[in-house]
Amino acid sequence: MKHRYLPMTEKDRAAMLEAVGAGSVDELFSDIPEQVRFKGEYQIKKAKSESALLKELTQLAAKNADLRTNTSFLGAGVYDHYIPVIVDHVISRSEFYTAYTPYQPEISQGELQAIFEFQTMICELTGMDVANSSMYDGGTALAEAAMLAAGHTRRKKILVSSAVHPESKEVLNTYAKGQRLEVVEIPYKNGITDVASLQELVNEDVAAVVVQYPNFFGGIEPLKEIEQLTHKEKSLLVVSSNPLALGILTPPGQFGADIVVGDTQVFGIPTAFGGPHCGYFAVTNKLMRKIPGRLVGQTVDEEGRRGFVLTLQAREQHIRRDKATSNICSNQALNALASSVAMTALGKKGIREMAAANIQKANYTKNKLKAAGAEIVFEGPIFNEFVVKLSKPVKEVNQKLLANNIIGGYDLGRDFPDLANHMLIAVTELRTKEEIDTFVAELGDNHE
Amino acid sequence: MNKQDQPLIFECSTPGRIGYSLPEFDVPEVDLQDLIPEDYIREHEPELPEVSELDIMRHYTALSRRNHGLDSGFYPLGSCTMKYNPKINEAVARMNGFAHVHPLQDEASVQGALGLMYDLQEHLVEITGMDAVTLQSAAGAHGEWTGLMMIRAFHEANGDYGRVKVIVPDSAHGTNPASAAVAGFETVTVKSNEQGLVDLEDLKRVVGEDTAALMLTNPNTLGLFEENILEMAEIVHRAGGKLYYDGANLNAVLSKARPGDMGFDVVHLNLHKTFTGPHGGGGPGSGPVGVKQELIPFLPKPIVAKVNDQFVLDYDRPQSIGRVKPYYGNFGINVRAYTYIRSMGPDGLKAVTENAVLNANYMMRRLAPYYDLPFDKHCKHEFVLSGRRQKKLGVRTLDIAKRLLDFGYHPPTIYFPLNVEECIMIEPTETESKETLDSFIDAMIQIAKEAETNPEIVQEAPHTTVISRLDEALAARKPVLRYKKEE
Numbered sequence: 041m042k043h044r045y046l047p048m049t050e051k052d053r054a055a056m057l058e059a060v061g062a063g064s065v066d067e068l069f070s071d072i073p074e075q076v077r078f079k080g081e082y083q084i085k086k087a088k089s090e091s092a093l094l095k096e097l098t099q100l101a102a103k104n105a106d107l108r109t110n111t112s113f114l115g116a117g118v119y120d121h122y123i124p125v126i127v128d129h130v131i132s133r134s135e136f137y138t139a140y141t142p143y144q145p146e147i148s149q150g151e152l153q154a155i156f157e158f159q160t161m162i163c164e165l166t167g168m169d170v171a172n173s174s175m176y177d178g179g180t181a182l183a184e185a186a187m188l189a190a191g192h193t194r195r196k197k198i199l200v201s202s203a204v205h206p207e208s209k210e211v212l213n214t215y216a217k218g219q220r221l222e223v224v225e226i227p228y229k230n231g232i233t234d235v236a237s238l239q240e241l242v243n244e245d246v247a248a249v250v251v252q253y254p255n256f257f258g259g260i261e262p263l264k265e266i267e268q269l270t271h272k273e274k275s276l277l278v279v280s281s282n283p284l285a286l287g288i289l290t291p292p293g294q295f296g297a298d299i300v301v302g303d304t305q306v307f308g309i310p311t312a313f314g315g316p317h318c319g320y321f322a323v324t325n326k327l328m329r330k331i332p333g334r335l336v337g338q339t340v341d342e343e344g345r346r347g348f349v350l351t352l353q354a355r356e357q358h359i360r361r362d363k364a365t366s367n368i369c370s371n372q373a374l375n376a377l378a379s380s381v382a383m384t385a386l387g388k389k390g391i392r393e394m395a396a397a398n399i400q401k402a403n404y405t406k407n408k409l410k411a412a413g414a415e416i417v418f419e420g421p422i423f424n425e426f427v428v429k430l431s432k433p434v435k436e437v438n439q440k441l442l443a444n445n446i447i448g449g450y451d452l453g454r455d456f457p458d459l460a461n462h463m464l465i466a467v468t469e470l471r472t473k474e475e476i477d478t479f480v481a482e483l484g485d486n487h488e
Numbered sequence: 489m490n491k492q493d494q495p496l497i498f499e500c501s502t503p504g505r506i507g508y509s510l511p512e513f514d515v516p517e518v519d520l521q522d523l524i525p526e527d528y529i530r531e532h533e534p535e536l537p538e539v540s541e542l543d544i545m546r547h548y549t550a551l552s553r554r555n556h557g558l559d560s561g562f563y564p565l566g567s568c569t570m571k572y573n574p575k576i577n578e579a580v581a582r583m584n585g586f587a588h589v590h591p592l593q594d595e596a597s598v599q600g601a602l603g604l605m606y607d608l609q610e611h612l613v614e615i616t617g618m619d620a621v622t623l624q625s626a627a628g629a630h631g632e633w634t635g636l637m638m639i640r641a642f643h644e645a646n647g648d649y650g651r652v653k654v655i656v657p658d659s660a661h662g663t664n665p666a667s668a669a670v671a672g673f674e675t676v677t678v679k680s681n682e683q684g685l686v687d688l689e690d691l692k693r694v695v696g697e698d699t700a701a702l703m704l705t706n707p708n709t710l711g712l713f714e715e716n717i718l719e720m721a722e723i724v725h726r727a728g729g730k731l732y733y734d735g736a737n738l739n740a741v742l743s744k745a746r747p748g749d750m751g752f753d754v755v756h757l758n759l760h761k762t763f764t765g766p767h768g769g770g771g772p773g774s775g776p777v778g779v780k781q782e783l784i785p786f787l788p789k790p791i792v793a794k795v796n797d798q799f800v801l802d803y804d805r806p807q808s809i810g811r812v813k814p815y816y817g818n819f820g821i822n823v824r825a826y827t828y829i830r831s832m833g834p835d836g837l838k839a840v841t842e843n844a845v846l847n848a849n850y851m852m853r854r855l856a857p858y859y860d861l862p863f864d865k866h867c868k869h870e871f872v873l874s875g876r877r878q879k880k881l882g883v884r885t886l887d888i889a890k891r892l893l894d895f896g897y898h899p900p901t902i903y904f905p906l907n908v909e910e911c912i913m914i915e916p917t918e919t920e921s922k923e924t925l926d927s928f929i930d931a932m933i934q935i936a937k938e939a940e941t942n943p944e945i946v947q948e949a950p951h952t953t954v955i956s957r958l959d960e961a962l963a964a965r966k967p968v969l970r971y972k973k974e975e
Contacts, residue, residue: 041839043832045572047921048843056850056922060866065842068849068866069744071713076750078743084611087833090576097827101585103600105593108584116592117814122510126541128582130548138557138573140565141770146893146953149494150555151769154548157497160970164534170969173770176626179814187670210811214788217809218637218671260528288520290530312581313601314591314815315626316772328967334770339963341956346493351963357629357666358904362675367666370627370760374768384497384544388536390508396520397513403523404515421524438594450592473514 043087105442107311111475115425115466116256116450117178117205117303118311121284122394122470124385127308131378141334141373145349152348155336155373158380165286165383165391166300167293168322173334174376175319175368178303179208182250182280183215184321184332184366185299189248189276190221191365192330197222197245201233203255204280206455212250221247231259231418231427238269246275248299253281253292257418257464258402258425263295271296282306283320285423287386287395299323308382309375318375329355332366397469398424401476405467408480417462425466427452427459430486434463437486444482494550498971501537507544535973554954555769556898562924566870566901566913567661567709569739569761574831577764577824586823591815595800602799605792605816608826609776615829615837616735616755617748618778623817624788628736630812631756631775632667632703637809638779638786639701639730639754640671645786645807651700651729657686659709659905661736673700680907684710684863691723699729706733706750707740707868709905709913711848721751730754730783738762739917740845740868743838753780763825774821788812843918844869847925851916854929858936862908870915872908883939883946885910890957891938891949895931 048056053065062068069077088096112120131137135150142148142155155173162171175181186198198216200209202225209225216223226241226249227234233251242249249270253261263279270277278299279292284306286292292300305317323331329352337351357364386394402424409428410416417427430437434451441448453460467476520529539547556563563570581587589598605623612621625631636654643651654668655676665675676694681687685708695702702724707713714720721731733747733755739762747755759765760773767773779787789808790801801816832840845868852861852871859873875885889899889912901913916925938946950956 052922060849060853068845072745076745078746082834084614087836097580100600101583104585104589105597106584107588114590133552134559135552135555135557137766137768138559139769140767145958146950147556150551163970207814214810290528310587311590313589313819316818316820337963338968339959341958347955347958349958349963358662361662362665362669364666367629367670369629369663370771370773372772373770384537385507387538388533
């Protein structure tokens with residue numbers, strides 16, 4: 041068997057077997073009991089050469105309608121944004137992508153410093169004191185935030201806004217089952233969390249109130265009122281936030297949020313059919329020692345030089361085992377690096393400019409549709425998404441749009457029975473006026 | 489190497505510089521105050537850097553030079569399977585049709601992506617000997633928790649609410665007990681015997697009506713195959729518990745033994761270990777979970793199914809534990825793993841394990857005269873040494889690890905598993921050549937000699953890195969977890 045990934049020659053094999061004192065390679069497996077030994081060969085596809093496999097997979101990839109050749113108005117938690125070309129060059133440096141977790145700080149200063157910078161950028165955007173090195177994604181980060189709140193407050197009930205991403209709510213429900221927590225939904229009204237219902241539901245049994253800002257419908261939640269009601273009962277306020285929106289919006293930390301989570305996919309990470317993306321997790325100083333996952337801290341070496349290490353590891357599974365604050369081990373380090381590069385490229389000014397372009401273009405589209413007679417369902421302020429009522433099933437409309445190389449919006453009827461035939465439309469900075477005008481024309485009379 | 493401090497990107501910032509090129513703003517502009525309520529417009533700009541594109545490239549290039557990856561040099565980190573990350577994987581994952589598709593597009597427009605997932609599921613079913621696989625879990629620990637949630641759902645579906653305990657060996661990965669806790673279980677530890685294997689008598693003692701599952705890595709973290717696996721399966725199954733396979737060490741048994749044939753009911757895989765998804769400096773990984781027939785109803789939803797030659801997402805699964813992650817898992821990593829499996833084929837995967845195991849045995853035998861070998865028998869893909877002989881000379885395992893840095897190596901895993909004193913855990917993998925192994929062995933032998941003749945050079949290591957040993961106590965006592973601009 042010769043293979044480009046397997047350097048062992050026949051001569052090597054003979055010399056090594058001799059050094060081991062074994063007559064054959066099979067002898068090394070003699071400790072596997074006969075009854076469980078696998079004999080024969082895996083019934084899987086035969087190996088292909090590099091060029092043949094590339095060709096096959098190129099053809100397979102071409103069976104997908106991608107966002108580079110089509111024009112997308114689909115968001116719902118995953119967005120088609122500007123990715124600076126430089127991002128892929130940085131994350132393709134194999135000193136980064138072929139390294140393990142930086143457990144040996146002397147030869148991992150590059151990764152550790154990059155994470156320290158990531159933590160800083162997340163704190164700046166969210167207005168929080170401490171951010172960790174990343175989570176799997178926004179949805180699991182939200183669920184872990186609720187777990188943290190339950191542990192911290194020793195309460196068993198989570199209130200979650202119905203205007204939180206439906207898939208995040210599903211993940212939360214699964215985690216809550218594990219920890220035997222009760223999850224209760226707060227209804228929405230006119231596209232945002234119904235504050236009156238929150239007031240009725242929140243009480244001293246509630247560990248956390250979980251909202252999304254901007255929310256799943258694109259609306260801007262009244263965090264000021266929500267914060268007051270939440271903290272009155274000494275519950276924790278968990279805000280899931282699109283970090284790009286925070287280039288313009290008042291950060292949740294400034295409203296008094298206790299935990300802010302979300303996904304940095306908006307910064308330099310391709311949609312990739314839903315993953316890998318990159319969750320972030322930020323807290324107040326008070327909750328620093330309860331945060332899940334890895335944290336990088338600054339310190340000095342024996343000669344007093346600045347350096348970085350993984351720190352406060354007493355929270356983590358490899359030290360604390362079943363008493364750890366979370367079971368997370370591998371996170372999304374390389375994607376956190378991608379987001380750091382994108383946030384660095386955008387910088388102080390670009391992040392605001394990009395966020396503003398999303399608000400402007402989404403509002404332009406909304407008004408254009410309205411002028412064409414479409415019913416815009418919720419009237420409040422939005423970031424880059426809004427809801428339109430159609431006269432036909434969304435799936436049907438989307439199939440027609442795709443025939444014209446347009447990927448239409450999200451079918452809200454999938455998760456909200458009262459919103460059948462409602463489309464959630466996302467407009468990012470990438471969409472041109474011409475693309476928007478074409479989209480509005482193509483939607484034609486499919487709206488009510 | 490450059491021993492100068494690399495400034496933080498924030499310290500490189502100069503007001504007025506930019507590093508971006510946003511799309512043209514071509515719609516009529518409206519006053520922002522008319523679109524967003526005043527209280528919700530942030531007052532202060534976030535303190536992000538203001539740098540040019542070249543500034544960024546230089547900064548991160550400098551950082552990368554202060555980092556050791558697998559491509560930089562040998563990385564025999566036990567239990568982490570640091571094998572070569574093939575470059576074709578990276579090329580395929582970046583194809584437009586894989587990198588730039590949206591998870592909520594109409595199924596008809598993503599048949600290529602769904603088809604790849606389906607075929608990967610089928611390949612993993614065959615490799616593990618299980619009956620079905622979900623790709624939704626994001627990493628190993630996430631897969632463990634997913635598997636345990638399914639086991640819990642299975643017991644509860646049988647009205648069996650008293651199964652509240654998960655048994656883990658004392659040599660288990662820390663994620664095992666942590667995942668059990670997150671899934672709502674208590675953890676019970678089962679001891680290892682003198683041969684480094686699970687003590688059957690102790691297992692019989694701890695197993696009972698309250699046992700939900702036994703979590704096991706096989707080969708275990710000492711690199712030893714649990715020879716009594718069938719008896720263990722029998723003991724646990726007879727008590728009504730399930731057997732969970734932690735697939736972190738699958739590289740040791742490809743084409744040699746399948747978890748499904750050993751009696752395991754649930755298995756998770758680490759595609760970023762055995763199947764070459766790069767580790768990325770700590771992720772993203774991917775942790776698919778395989779199950780036997782009777783656990784299929786509890787798989788997370790959706791799963792990819794094939795109906796009349798079309799690939800579909802099946803959500804109609806009433807007994808499912810629900811979602812464990814938004815969308816369908818770390819697709820980009822799954823694409824890499826799939827590409828790897830297709831590059832290797834059945835013969836290739838068999839050779840992977842054979843070469844990985846021979847490499848490990850070769851290193852173990854050559855190092856045995858110089859370091860204590862706690863378990864003197866054939867190992868699988870990794871082995872453990874003990875530094876207790878060197879400890880008597882005042883040289884700790886940590887010192888040996890740091891001294892290896894001076895030779896350009898990433899050290900082995902140290903102080904794990906917990907049941908071996910001054911543990912050094914070495915996993916060479918199959919992608920390393922004999923020459924590389926020999927050079928590393930020479931370095932280890934030299935360090936063993938230094939411990940006898942010149943211990944200071946080991947105790948004070950590393951000598952050649954950009955930074956010397958760091959004050960970890962200070963980092964924990966006075967945490968500085970972010971940069972703050974000096975006023």
